[in-house]
Amino acid sequence: xxSLILVPILLFxxxxxxxxxxxxxxxxxQQIADANQADYTFINTKDLAELIHQRxxxxxxxxxxxxxxxxxxxxxxxxxxxPDRTPVDPWSETTHxxxxxxxxxxxxxxxxxxxxxxxxxxxxxxxSHQAALWARRLGYKNVRRFVGGLAAWxxxxxxxxxxxxxx
Numbered sequence: 001x002x003s004l005i006l007v008p009i010l011l012f013x014x015x016x017x018x019x020x021x022x023x024x025x026x027x028x029x030q031q032i033a034d035a036n037q038a039d040y041t042f043i044n045t046k047d048l049a050e051l052i053h054q055r056x057x058x059x060x061x062x063x064x065x066x067x068x069x070x071x072x073x074x075x076x077x078x079x080x081x082x083p084d085r086t087p088v089d090p091w092s093e094t095t096h097x098x099x100x101x102x103x104x105x106x107x108x109x110x111x112x113x114x115x116x117x118x119x120x121x122x123x124x125x126x127x128s129h130q131a132a133l134w135a136r137r138l139g140y141k142n143v144r145r146f147v148g149g150l151a152a153w154x155x156x157x158x159x160x161x162x163x164x165x166x167x
Contacts, residue, residue: 024123
């Protein structure tokens with residue numbers, strides 16, 4: 001009898017710990033529609049990890065603000081802050097108070113066929129969509145968005161790099 005009472009109590013307590021929502025790794029129907037309209041595709045955690053582990057020739061763009069990028073980012077990525085407004089159209093230094101499309105094009109380089117992979121903080125990142133959209137508008141042919149962003153990368157146990165010093 002005692003074990004019959006104890007089991008429901010233990011099950012209840014097991015569910016009372018800190019609850020973290022699951023990390024979203026698949027694009028929503030709206031994100032798929034946005035990608036189709038902007039003419040870019042998606043990449044998942046496994047495929048991105050494989051490209052990184054193989055040291056594939058690609059450009060990996062972290063679309064989050066520089067201070068957040070410095071705290072932790074995917075190895076091999078570079079930071080480029082996109083305005084957190086949708087849509088960023090037209091986009092200019094004066095309109096958005098940040099870097100311009102020309103600055104982004106310089107960072108991406110002249111090879112329009114090189115794979116470009118962009119990501120943000122998580123699946124809700126509008127900046128990663130803007131990064132993919134503008135790479136395509138600038139003429140880059142092989143643009144993919146890592147929907148899960150850094151949250152999915154870390155959830156999968158993949159390695160990150162920090163540029164901040166710990167005391």
